[in-house]
Amino acid sequence: xxxxxxxxxxxxxxxxxxxxxxxxxxxxxxxxxxxxxxxxxxxxxxxxxxxxxxxxxxxxxxxxxxxxxxxxxxxxxxxxxxxxxxxxxxxxxxxxxxxxxxxxxxxxxxxxxxxxxxxxxxxxxxxxxxxxxxxxxxxxxxxxxxxxxxxxxxxxxxxxxxxxxxxxxxxxxxxxxxxxxxxxxxxxxxxxxxxxxxxxxxxxxxxxxxxxxxxxxxxxxxxxxxxxxxxxxxxxxxxxxxxxxxxxxxxxxxxxxxxxxxxxxxxxxxxxxxxxxxxxxxxxxxxxxxxxxxxxxxxxxxxxxxxxxxxxxxxxxxxxxxxxxxxxxxxxxxxxxxxxxxxxxxxxxxxxxxxxxxxxxxxxxxxxxxxxxxxxxxxxxxxxxxxxxxxxxxxxxxxxxxxxxxxxxxxxxxxxxxxxxxxxxxxxxxxxxxxxxxxxxxxxxxxxxxxxxxxxxxxxxxxxxxxxxxxxxxxxxxxxxxxxxxxxxxxxxxxxxxxxxxxxxxxxxxxxxxxxxxxxx
Amino acid sequence: xxxxxxxxxxxxxxxxxxxxxxxxxxxxxxxxxxxxxxxxxxxxxxxxxxxxxxxxxxxxxxxxxxxxxxxxxxxxxxxxxxxxxxxxxxxxxxxxxxxxxxxxxxxxxxxxxxxxxxxxxxxxxxxxxxxxxxxxxxxxxxxxxxxxxxxxxxxxxxxxxxxxxxxxxxxxxxxxxxxxxxxxxxxxxxxxxxxxxxxxxxxxxxxxxxxxxxxxxxxxxxxxxxxxxxxxxxxxxxxxxxxxxxxxxxxxxxxxxxxxxxxxxxxxxxxxxxxxxxxxxxxxxxxxxxxxxxxxxxxxxxxxxxxxxxxxxxxxxxxxxxxxxxxxxxxxxxxxxxxxxxxxxxxxxxxxxxxxxxxxxxxxxxxxx
Numbered sequence: 001x002x003x004x005x006x007x008x009x010x011x012x013x014x015x016x017x018x019x020x021x022x023x024x025x026x027x028x029x030x031x032x033x034x035x036x037x038x039x040x041x042x043x044x045x046x047x048x049x050x051x052x053x054x055x056x057x058x059x060x061x062x063x064x065x066x067x068x069x070x071x072x073x074x075x076x077x078x079x080x081x082x083x084x085x086x087x088x089x090x091x092x093x094x095x096x097x098x099x100x101x102x103x104x105x106x107x108x109x110x111x112x113x114x115x116x117x118x119x120x121x122x123x124x125x126x127x128x129x130x131x132x133x134x135x136x137x138x139x140x141x142x143x144x145x146x147x148x149x150x151x152x153x154x155x156x157x158x159x160x161x162x163x164x165x166x167x168x169x170x171x172x173x174x175x176x177x178x179x180x181x182x183x184x185x186x187x188x189x190x191x192x193x194x195x196x197x198x199x200x201x202x203x204x205x206x207x208x209x210x211x212x213x214x215x216x217x218x219x220x221x222x223x224x225x226x227x228x229x230x231x232x233x234x235x236x237x238x239x240x241x242x243x244x245x246x247x248x249x250x251x252x253x254x255x256x257x258x259x260x261x262x263x264x265x266x267x268x269x270x271x272x273x274x275x276x277x278x279x280x281x282x283x284x285x286x287x288x289x290x291x292x293x294x295x296x297x298x299x300x301x302x303x304x305x306x307x308x309x310x311x312x313x314x315x316x317x318x319x320x321x322x323x324x325x326x327x328x329x330x331x332x333x334x335x336x337x338x339x340x341x342x343x344x345x346x347x348x349x350x351x352x353x354x355x356x357x358x359x360x361x362x363x364x365x366x367x368x369x370x371x372x373x374x375x376x377x378x379x380x381x382x383x384x385x386x387x388x389x390x391x392x393x394x395x396x397x398x399x400x401x402x403x404x405x406x407x408x409x410x411x412x413x414x415x416x417x418x419x420x421x422x423x424x425x426x427x428x429x430x431x432x433x434x435x436x437x438x439x440x441x442x443x444x445x446x447x448x449x450x451x452x453x454x455x456x457x458x459x460x461x462x463x464x465x466x467x468x469x470x471x472x473x474x475x476x477x478x479x480x481x482x483x484x485x486x487x488x489x490x491x492x493x494x495x496x497x498x499x500x501x502x503x504x505x506x507x508x509x510x511x512x513x514x515x516x517x518x519x520x521x
Numbered sequence: 522x523x524x525x526x527x528x529x530x531x532x533x534x535x536x537x538x539x540x541x542x543x544x545x546x547x548x549x550x551x552x553x554x555x556x557x558x559x560x561x562x563x564x565x566x567x568x569x570x571x572x573x574x575x576x577x578x579x580x581x582x583x584x585x586x587x588x589x590x591x592x593x594x595x596x597x598x599x600x601x602x603x604x605x606x607x608x609x610x611x612x613x614x615x616x617x618x619x620x621x622x623x624x625x626x627x628x629x630x631x632x633x634x635x636x637x638x639x640x641x642x643x644x645x646x647x648x649x650x651x652x653x654x655x656x657x658x659x660x661x662x663x664x665x666x667x668x669x670x671x672x673x674x675x676x677x678x679x680x681x682x683x684x685x686x687x688x689x690x691x692x693x694x695x696x697x698x699x700x701x702x703x704x705x706x707x708x709x710x711x712x713x714x715x716x717x718x719x720x721x722x723x724x725x726x727x728x729x730x731x732x733x734x735x736x737x738x739x740x741x742x743x744x745x746x747x748x749x750x751x752x753x754x755x756x757x758x759x760x761x762x763x764x765x766x767x768x769x770x771x772x773x774x775x776x777x778x779x780x781x782x783x784x785x786x787x788x789x790x791x792x793x794x795x796x797x798x799x800x801x802x803x804x805x806x807x808x809x810x811x812x813x814x815x816x817x818x819x820x821x822x823x824x825x826x827x828x829x830x831x832x833x834x835x836x837x838x839x840x841x842x843x844x845x846x847x848x849x850x851x852x853x854x855x856x857x858x859x860x861x862x863x864x865x866x867x868x869x870x871x872x873x874x875x876x877x878x879x880x881x882x883x884x885x886x887x888x889x890x
Contacts, residue, residue, distance in 0.1 A: 020530060309759075311758055311759060331761055332758075332759065332760075332761045333761030336761070342759075344759060346755070349753045349755050349756055350753075350755045350756055350759055351756070351759065352756060353749050353752055353753040353756040353757075354752075354753060355752050355753075356748070356749070356752070360745065363742075363745060364749060364756060364759070364760045365759065365760060367742055367745070367760065367761075368761060375742055378741070379741045379742040379743055380740050380741050380742075381740055381741060381742060381745060
C-alpha cells in the first residue's frame, strides 16, 4: 500500500526492530506517512506503539531496520536530531514546570537564547492562529490539563515541524476540548503537515485519520483506511479476537436499598501547593448500584480516593460513613474491616509492591480482614493458605503469568490489574471503591474487570468507580457524577446522561454552581 | 568520555549469591597488593592475618568474643536497612547500652544476687532502645535525616562515656585511672566453657537474636511489614502500615540489640567501664549487615569474617610489625567491594563518548541494501 503513493513519502520505516532482553517490542515494523496525511497508530497497551514512536523521536535506538526521511536514510540518534529533521512530539505525560509561566516553559525547550518576551509574542500569535488560545504569561500550575497540552503543542509547533507525533492526546481532555484539538489538527493537515496520531479511541481515529497502522504484539497486523472500517473491525485487528461486550442489566429497587457508602460535606485542604482541595463533597452509593465519577485528570480524584480509602483521615468522623458507621477517622485497615475494599490508580508501588510475589501482594491488602485464615498465632504467616487463595484469584480472573507465583512487576499491566481487582472481589466487599479500573489495560482484560464490577454491584454491594474514560463509565455506571476542581456534581442517572452533558460538567459548566475560584478568567 | 550505569533487565540469581564471595576474594587481592607495597611478603602477611588467628582453640573463643557484638548489632541494623531506615548510630546505642546497663554494678556494687545480671541486660537494651528513639522521634516528627542525627549522637554518647568514667563513676580506689569499679561475679556475664577460653554468653545471645529476627523477617507479618514499607512505602500505606511507627520499631529494635551487645561486652569481656569500650563495632556492623546481604543468618557468617579482621589486625601487628590500622583498611575494602559487586549485579557499565547531536548519513545501513 505504501508504495502506491506517487510522491516520495515524508517518512518511511522499513523493518524497524527493537529488542529488550528476551522481548521483541517492535518486530520488523513497516510504515509510511505521506505529506499532509494524518496517520493513526493503533494498538493495545504493550503492542509496541510507544517503542516505535520513541525510535522515531530518537529516544531509543533501533536494533535493525531503516528510517527514511523524504526518501533519504537517516539515523535519529537523539531527540535533537529528530527536531532538526522536523519531527516534533507531544507526549501523553507533559514535561512542564508548574512554577514557571507557559512562555518560560517554552523557552526552556527552544534553547536558542531569544528573550522570553519574543517567545511569548510568537507563542501568543501562533496559539491564536491555530485556535488554541493561550496566555503565555500564566503560571502552568494554574492551568487546566487541556491548557497545559496546548503549551506542549505550541512548543512543538514553534519548531516548525513537518511531522507531529501526538501520543494519546485526548485521554486528558473533555469531549469539547477534544473537538477543538481536532479542528487544529485538520488545519495543520491542510497546511501540508503530517501527523502521526496514537490512540486507542477508535471513533476518534475513524473521524480524523486518513490511514491507520495496527500493531499487535510488536508486529504490524495491517494497514487500513479507518473510514472504511467499523469500530469493531478495528478492535478485532487490535485485539486479535472478538472482545466480549459488557452486559449491564438495569439495577432494580436501588432507590430504596440501603446506603452503604455515605459521603457528607467532605472537604480537604491541599496537601501540597499543587494538589487540589476538596470542597463539600456529598455522595450516596446504595447497595446494588455502580456510581461513576467522571472528570479530567487532576481535578481532585486522587485526593478524593485517599480520603475515602483512609490513607488520609478526616477530622470529621461523619464525613465518610461505611455501612452506616462513621469512618472518617478510621485508618484504611479500619475501613476495610467495616467491609470496604479499595483499588488505587497506580498498580505498581501503590496497589502492589513491585518486587513482591503475587501471594505476598494478596497479604498486602488483606492481612487484617483475613487475619483468621491467613495468619497463625503470634502473627505468623500461613504461606500455604495464602498461596492457595492467590491461585484461586488467578483462576477466577484469568491472570496470565509466566511462573506459578511471579513478582508483581513481571506481570503485564492488564494482568496485574486483574489480580489487584480480583484480590478485592475475592473478599466479596460490601463497598468497593476503584480508581481508574482499566487504565492502560488491554480491551479483553478491561471487559473482564468491568463485568466483574457490575456483577459485584448486582450481588448487593455498593461500587464507586472513578475514571477518566467516559466510554467505560457509560458502560458500567447506573449514575455518573463529575468531579471538577475538587467539587462533585450531583449524580446523573445513566438514562439522562449523555457525552455532551457530562463533557460540559467536566469542563466546569455545572448548572446551579457558578463559583470557580481557580478557573482563570 | 563518561561512565554510565545502565540498569540490567534481569539480575543474575547466581551472582547475587556469589557476590559476597567475589567481594571477599577481591579484598584479598587488593590486600596482597597493599602488603606488597608495604614491603611485606603478601603470602605470609595473609597467613598471619587470616589463618594464624584460627589455629588454636582459645583463639576461636576470641573470635566469638569479637563476632558476638558485630552479629547482634548487624542483625538489628538489617531490620532498619530492610525498612529503608538508615541507622548509622549503632555505635552510640552500643555505648548507651553499656552505660545504662552498668548503673546497677557501679552505683550499687553490693547488690549481688541472681537478679542483677538479667536486670543489667534488660537495662542495657532499654538504654540502647531509648537512645535510638531520639533519631526515630526526630525523623517521624520533623522529617530530619536520620543518617545525620544518628551519626552525630554517636559522638555525644562517646563523650558522655568519657566524662562519666573520669568523673562521677570513677573508681575511688582506682589510683585516678579513668575507669569504674570491676563488676562483681554476680554482675559478670558467665563464660561458656571456661576450660578452653574466654567466650561468653554474648555469642549465644547473638545466635538467638539472629534466628529470632530471621523468623520474624521471613515468617511473620511484622517482617512482611518491614519489607513492604522498605521496598514500596506507598504500597505499605495502602496496606495500612504506618511509616512513622515503623521508624520507631526499626530504630528501637536495632537500638535494643546494640544496647544488649554493649552491656554484654562491658559485663562479659571488659568487666568494667573504660573511656572507650568499642573498637568501632557499631560501624563495622554496617559492613557485616551488608556482607550478610541483610539476612540474619548470612550476618552470622559475615560477623565471623569481620571478627577475624580484628584478630588478624592484632596478629599481623605482632608477627609482622604492621599497623593495626590495617584492620580498618581491610574492613573498608570489604565494604567497598561488597557494595561494588552488588551495584554491578543490578547495573552494567557503559562508556559513553561525548558526541554532539548531529545528522549522520546512515552509511552502515545503506550497505545492507
